[in-house]
Amino acid sequence: MIGAGQLARMTQQAAIALGIELRVLANSPDESAARVIADARLGDYQVLADLRDFAKGCDVLTFDHEHVPTEHIRALAEDGFAVRPGADALVHAQDKAVMRERLTAIGVPCPAWRRVETASDIEEFAGANGWPVVLKAIRGGYDGRGVWVCESAEDASEVLASGVPLMAEAFVPFERELAVLVARSPHGQGVSYPVVETVQRDGICVEVLAPAPGLDPEQAAVAQRIALKIAKELDVTGLLAVEMFATASGLLVNELAMRPHNSGHWTIDGARTSQFEQHLRAVLDLPLGSPSLSAPVVVMANLLGGDDPDIFSRYEHVMAHDPGIKIHFYGKEVRPGRKIGHVTAFGTDLDEVRARAQHAAVYLSEGRYT
Numbered sequence: 001m002i003g004a005g006q007l008a009r010m011t012q013q014a015a016i017a018l019g020i021e022l023r024v025l026a027n028s029p030d031e032s033a034a035r036v037i038a039d040a041r042l043g044d045y046q047v048l049a050d051l052r053d054f055a056k057g058c059d060v061l062t063f064d065h066e067h068v069p070t071e072h073i074r075a076l077a078e079d080g081f082a083v084r085p086g087a088d089a090l091v092h093a094q095d096k097a098v099m100r101e102r103l104t105a106i107g108v109p110c111p112a113w114r115r116v117e118t119a120s121d122i123e124e125f126a127g128a129n130g131w132p133v134v135l136k137a138i139r140g141g142y143d144g145r146g147v148w149v150c151e152s153a154e155d156a157s158e159v160l161a162s163g164v165p166l167m168a169e170a171f172v173p174f175e176r177e178l179a180v181l182v183a184r185s186p187h188g189q190g191v192s193y194p195v196v197e198t199v200q201r202d203g204i205c206v207e208v209l210a211p212a213p214g215l216d217p218e219q220a221a222v223a224q225r226i227a228l229k230i231a232k233e234l235d236v237t238g239l240l241a242v243e244m245f246a247t248a249s250g251l252l253v254n255e256l257a258m259r260p261h262n263s264g265h266w267t268i269d270g271a272r273t274s275q276f277e278q279h280l281r282a283v284l285d286l287p288l289g290s291p292s293l294s295a296p297v298v299v300m301a302n303l304l305g306g307d308d309p310d311i312f313s314r315y316e317h318v319m320a321h322d323p324g325i326k327i328h329f330y331g332k333e334v335r336p337g338r339k340i341g342h343v344t345a346f347g348t349d350l351d352e353v354r355a356r357a358q359h360a361a362v363y364l365s366e367g368r369y370t
Contacts, residue, residue, distance in 0.1 A: 003067075005064050008064040024037050045068050070090070073087035133169070135168055176246050177197065182242070191289075195223045196209060197212040238258060238279050243256075304338065305365065
């Protein structure tokens with residue numbers, strides 16, 4: 001796995017149970033996965049020589065993030081390494097404009113969009129679609145970074161001045177945000193997890209509700225079909241997370257990720273097969289596991305760092321208050337606003353399960369009661 005963040009760290013847990021030896025490429029020995037995986041190699045994912053050296057002896061290469069240069073991925077495949085997902089698929093998670101072009105071509109519903117280079121491009125787009133206009137960095141943005149909601153031409157000009165390659169999208173007055181996690185293997189087997197609702201704050205996912213509460217079964221099936229269609233048309237191998245807007249007139253695809261995803265962390269404790277085991281099964285072309293829920297309701301809450309880094313001292317209260325809560329920390333230095341872990345609760349009543357997850361998350365992050 002190229003990358004040694006928390007996704008690689010949690011993939012290691014699944015690899016141990018399956019008897020799979022996982023090697024990770026880390027930039028530093030202090031990275032989350034490098035601290036717990038014996039075969040952690042140091043190198044720069046932007047340097048092809050480091051990638052080639054890392055790949056020697058590996059059966060399959062996959063990714064903890066989407067930042068490996070596309071041309072390097074192609075070079076590794078040309079060298080004969082099995083790279084999953086491949087460059088032709090992964091570029092759709094690396095380049096938002098390429099993603100929009102392809103999804104539009106295959107008939108997937110998306111917000112109105114266009115590439116923009118000048119203020120007049122943006123004003124022309126706003127004239128057709130209205131203000132506000134959402135400007136997005138074509139490459140590199142995540143967790144709210146690289147996304148600007150511009151209320152006016154003046155706001156847009158400030159973003160343009162950064163020199164970042166941009167695209168414009170129509171602002172979507174959505175009712176809520178949904179996510180669908182699917183897996184696809186090289187020989188074409190595909191499965192879909194239940195559709196979940198994601199709750200965002202300041203561009204960061206803070207909560208995931210599984211299954212999405214009150215979602216019409218027909219709309220859920222439509223969302224799953226869209227995600228599986230994208231996986232097939234883009235020839236994805238491994239996991240694909242499809243983030244969607246639910247609007248009054250239907251579903252619109254917002255973003256794609258081709259790896260384990262924050263919207264699927266609930267699956268570690270709340271699904272028959274975790275997303276991390278499923279990703280390993282998929283990239284190794286093993287039969288895929290059951291994606292079904294292990295409880296009627298599952299809620300995952302992200303833990304964001306606060307001012308007090310002494311998380312361990314708060315375990316006693318959380319564990320005694322609710323022995324059913326599952327706690328996952330990523331081995332990362334605590335900084336305000338940084339994702340440092342998550343908690344998962346499950347049961348039969350959404351309000352009760354959600355309150356339990358929120359209580360544990362707030363107390364662990366901030367040392368206070370909800």
